[in-house]
Amino acid sequence: MKVILIQEVKGLGKKDAVVEVSEGYARNFLLPKKLAVPATDSNLNTITQQKAAQARREQQQLDEAKMLASQLSKLSVTIPVKTGEGGKLFGSVTGKDVADALAKTHGVEIDRRKVELKDTVKAVGTFTVVIRVHPEITAQIELHVVSAGDR
Numbered sequence: 001m002k003v004i005l006i007q008e009v010k011g012l013g014k015k016d017a018v019v020e021v022s023e024g025y026a027r028n029f030l031l032p033k034k035l036a037v038p039a040t041d042s043n044l045n046t047i048t049q050q051k052a053a054q055a056r057r058e059q060q061q062l063d064e065a066k067m068l069a070s071q072l073s074k075l076s077v078t079i080p081v082k083t084g085e086g087g088k089l090f091g092s093v094t095g096k097d098v099a100d101a102l103a104k105t106h107g108v109e110i111d112r113r114k115v116e117l118k119d120t121v122k123a124v125g126t127f128t129v130v131i132r133v134h135p136e137i138t139a140q141i142e143l144h145v146v147s148a149g150d151r
Contacts, residue, residue: 002039065134
């Protein structure tokens, strides 16, 4: 008997897979526990439409991420910080600081976990920051760390 898996079943297949199983396994285990539905023409058509809609959504998210990345790559952020002797910072500049500065100066809301600093920023200067906009797309912005008195 052919069935379409509604969710992943260990040892059988992933979600939306069409698999051949024994009739007893399908009737007594998969169907009552709502792990699968019979592979009828209408159910196969529904799964195909859902996959197409999911692909369109993913493509739209990818296009939006590309646009956001191109906008971000044109931006730079300046963060004034308190410094001690020799331009050393009290503490360090974190991804949260960069995300807050982006939101405050440019109105771009970025999750702090998507901001990647290659090294800890503990001195005044210019640094490159990578922002993961999408799992496949990143953008680089310039980070200027200045002493609070130098604004």
